[in-house]
Amino acid sequence: MSKLVKYLPSHQVTPTVLTVANPSVPLRDASFAGDLPPGVEVLRARTFEPGYGMKEAAWAASASPSTPLRRAVRGLSSIAKQVLLPDPQVLWVPAAEATLAGRLLRRDDDVVLVSGPPFSQFLLAPLARARQGVGVVLDYRDEWSTYRASYEMTASRAAKVAGDLLEPALLRCAHRITTATEEFRDQLLRRYSFLSNEHVIAIPNGYDPADFGSNLPEPPTDRFVMTYAGTVFRLTGVRGLLGAIRRLHEREPELARLLHVQFLGRIVETERQFFAGTEALGVSTKPYVPHEEVLAALSASHLTLCVLDDVPGTERIFPAKIFELMQLGRPILTMAPEGALTRLTRRHALGDVVAPRDEEAIASLLEDRLRAFRAASAGSPERRGIPRNSPTGIERYDRRALAGEFADVLRQASVTARERPRR
Numbered sequence: 001m002s003k004l005v006k007y008l009p010s011h012q013v014t015p016t017v018l019t020v021a022n023p024s025v026p027l028r029d030a031s032f033a034g035d036l037p038p039g040v041e042v043l044r045a046r047t048f049e050p051g052y053g054m055k056e057a058a059w060a061a062s063a064s065p066s067t068p069l070r071r072a073v074r075g076l077s078s079i080a081k082q083v084l085l086p087d088p089q090v091l092w093v094p095a096a097e098a099t100l101a102g103r104l105l106r107r108d109d110d111v112v113l114v115s116g117p118p119f120s121q122f123l124l125a126p127l128a129r130a131r132q133g134v135g136v137v138l139d140y141r142d143e144w145s146t147y148r149a150s151y152e153m154t155a156s157r158a159a160k161v162a163g164d165l166l167e168p169a170l171l172r173c174a175h176r177i178t179t180a181t182e183e184f185r186d187q188l189l190r191r192y193s194f195l196s197n198e199h200v201i202a203i204p205n206g207y208d209p210a211d212f213g214s215n216l217p218e219p220p221t222d223r224f225v226m227t228y229a230g231t232v233f234r235l236t237g238v239r240g241l242l243g244a245i246r247r248l249h250e251r252e253p254e255l256a257r258l259l260h261v262q263f264l265g266r267i268v269e270t271e272r273q274f275f276a277g278t279e280a281l282g283v284s285t286k287p288y289v290p291h292e293e294v295l296a297a298l299s300a301s302h303l304t305l306c307v308l309d310d311v312p313g314t315e316r317i318f319p320a321k322i323f324e325l326m327q328l329g330r331p332i333l334t335m336a337p338e339g340a341l342t343r344l345t346r347r348h349a350l351g352d353v354v355a356p357r358d359e360e361a362i363a364s365l366l367e368d369r370l371r372a373f374r375a376a377s378a379g380s381p382e383r384r385g386i387p388r389n390s391p392t393g394i395e396r397y398d399r400r401a402l403a404g405e406f407a408d409v410l411r412q413a414s415v416t417a418r419e420r421p422r423r
Helices: 002-011 030-035 052-063 068-083 088-106 119-130 144-150 157-171 182-191 239-251 269-275 291-299 321-328 340-347 359-377 399-419
Strands: 016-020 041-045 111-116 135-140 176-179 200-202 224-229 259-264 283-286 303-307 332-335 351-354
Touching (some): 002 030, 016 088, 041 088, 088 119, 119 144, 119 157, 135 399, 144 157, 176 182, 176 399, 182 200, 224 291, 224 359, 239 359, 259 291, 291 321, 303 321, 321 332, 321 340, 332 340, 340 351, 351 359
Parallel strands (some): 016 041, 135 176, 224 259, 224 303, 259 283, 303 332, 332 351
């Protein structure tokens, strides 16, 4: 949301940020703080959530051979999933409510925007709605229904039951709702008949042109580099790609040695098993890279990756990283089931599309790319060229324009709150 805060003032909206003072996260990228305009007020409320090390231990216990200690950790993790509903970040809500209540009493704000995930933050909506005349906007950057069914740290029967009960109740508190895809907007309207077309607006994620300097590096000429940036977890699993790389090395070892695949970002414990032995196949992993370095690494790639695994619900979403990839202009390999992401890729001519578990199709595509690269490398420097993509119609995803769409929604919510009595 830092990009939204950055550009809202240019649309005559003065934002104030309410965030966590002691986040339980695997890493923090301080570079995003530079997006905040001078003078923006940032409020910080403490969470009672335990440190991220405990979450990692729970993931490791669920993915590793059973031992008495790991069984105990799994047991505690299971209890936490049943109690901390709808997600562990609910432990931030008490302090966040206290901070928000103070602002509402002072009538400091015309509208409150609550963005998820985590979706426990949506529990702030009833408090905001209770203040007459204050607009409430709930913003889905991902699907709550998919998270409570598929995300490792929140998926449980209790989370599903709680989410199924909470979601419609909290949606009734909102004057406007925004979603990251048209597909999820349509699903919300189908699921909840009390929502109207004007009530739910799709505003995608996007790219910030200011992030892309003029001196980004070019790909090397002695090896073919393919890069994935982001977290690898159940929804973005890459077992199909790793299996394809193994196939390629088995049948075309000399050609496959040209391929270097780098993963920049966290790999959760439940997915790490699929990477076993891949270092010898030219696969490298790096758990944390600052955003500026990520863009440089993607620019220095012949092929960039956008991945959604074949998991229920992924047909209605797309990773936010796809927008930076489209602006970067390198060819994109999209591995995803048919749905919102594949349609976006084809609509804007972003690159090739292949099913995420189709190892043979992925291996054949990589083989073709490597043969073309080898042939070009044997020619003159002019023939080699720099791999470019020519995406079409991507201006809509400029963060400056998207902030204007959010500003319109905020104004609509504020007007509705002043004109209509509470439901």
